[in-house]
Amino acid sequence: MVAARLLVLSTALLFSGCGSLQQSRTADELRNNVKSGAAFTSREVFEVKKPYRQVSDTVRKKWMECLDSTGTSAIHRGGNSFGSATNTYKPKAAVSERRTELTLQHRVTGTGITQVGGPPPEGFFIIVTDVYPTDKNTSRVDVQKHMPGYDGVLKAIHNWAQGTNMSCPDLAQ
Amino acid sequence: MGKILPTRLGLLLFAGALAGCAGAPPYQSELPPNLNIKTKLGSPSVLLTATLGGRFDADMHVISVDSRCQKNYRGSVRLDGAVSVGIPANQPSYLVFEFSGSSAPTRGSASGTYSTLLTPRNGYQYDVDVVYADKMYSITVYERNPRGGARHEVERRPFSACEAKAT
Numbered sequence: 001m002v003a004a005r006l007l008v009l010s011t012a013l014l015f016s017g018c019g020s021l022q023q024s025r026t027a028d029e030l031r032n033n034v035k036s037g038a039a040f041t042s043r044e045v046f047e048v049k050k051p052y053r054q055v056s057d058t059v060r061k062k063w064m065e066c067l068d069s070t071g072t073s074a075i076h077r078g079g080n081s082f083g084s085a086t087n088t089y090k091p092k093a094a095v096s097e098r099r100t101e102l103t104l105q106h107r108v109t110g111t112g113i114t115q116v117g118g119p120p121p122e123g124f125f126i127i128v129t130d131v132y133p134t135d136k137n138t139s140r141v142d143v144q145k146h147m148p149g150y151d152g153v154l155k156a157i158h159n160w161a162q163g164t165n166m167s168c169p170d171l172a173q
Numbered sequence: 174m175g176k177i178l179p180t181r182l183g184l185l186l187f188a189g190a191l192a193g194c195a196g197a198p199p200y201q202s203e204l205p206p207n208l209n210i211k212t213k214l215g216s217p218s219v220l221l222t223a224t225l226g227g228r229f230d231a232d233m234h235v236i237s238v239d240s241r242c243q244k245n246y247r248g249s250v251r252l253d254g255a256v257s258v259g260i261p262a263n264q265p266s267y268l269v270f271e272f273s274g275s276s277a278p279t280r281g282s283a284s285g286t287y288s289t290l291l292t293p294r295n296g297y298q299y300d301v302d303v304v305y306a307d308k309m310y311s312i313t314v315y316e317r318n319p320r321g322g323a324r325h326e327v328e329r330r331p332f333s334a335c336e337a338k339a340t
Binding site for chain 1: 217272273274275284285286287288304305306308309310311312329331
């Protein structure tokens, strides 16, 4: 848990300290970064034998419910100096007949922590999930990520889409 | 960049200090209990077990919400097994569930939250099932009529659902 959170935090700081590792400021920018194989990006596409409307409704509901979260991580700054970082996650959804776009933004705040590179007010885009109808009874789920970790989120998206488990991922993991 | 990564990772990997709600004031209420919480916790990591000097806890923070949708923190409840508390009926309370862990070997800590806006109805009971296992959790709220009515699940409401009333 702690190690994973530190990995994410250190990656956020690495992003902030290195101009060539630009984070995504929009959903389309994230898709483009994934397409071009930018560092710390990944993509997973899978199909579910369920109608689009059903998959869209369930995944959207759980996305908004589970990922609207705030977490803290303690940081040792050296010597007897400690600080904490606050991770704020903002999920959003846009639904149409042809696509359900789900985005997750991530913002890190805390004393001495600066996310440079012009983060949007609600944070950089770290995960974009698109749900499409492929035919009457099948849906395609396309998960694109621009941040290491968050395996629990990917697992949860699978579970929600397939309807096997409605638990939420712990984003502090 | 080559020098940045080790330096920053070094700072971060010496994580420490207890975060979360250590020392949070306990929620106290003289209202009859109407919120019954059952909790099952499975530590997400061996580093967060007491055997290795770590800990993993769940807490519920109770925040009252007034007619202008302004929050007022009332205290916290440590979730361990079954616990019942009273929260005001017919007015919204913002309940924030927090899972927090701290590890002695890495001196690090982290926590995550889940929140919902609940307006209990007078005379009704609310059962909350909190389960944490395999780094996943579920929090389900049920409304129950103690006079024999069936219980049903209460949908989660984000704080943004609060509607300020003109005074």
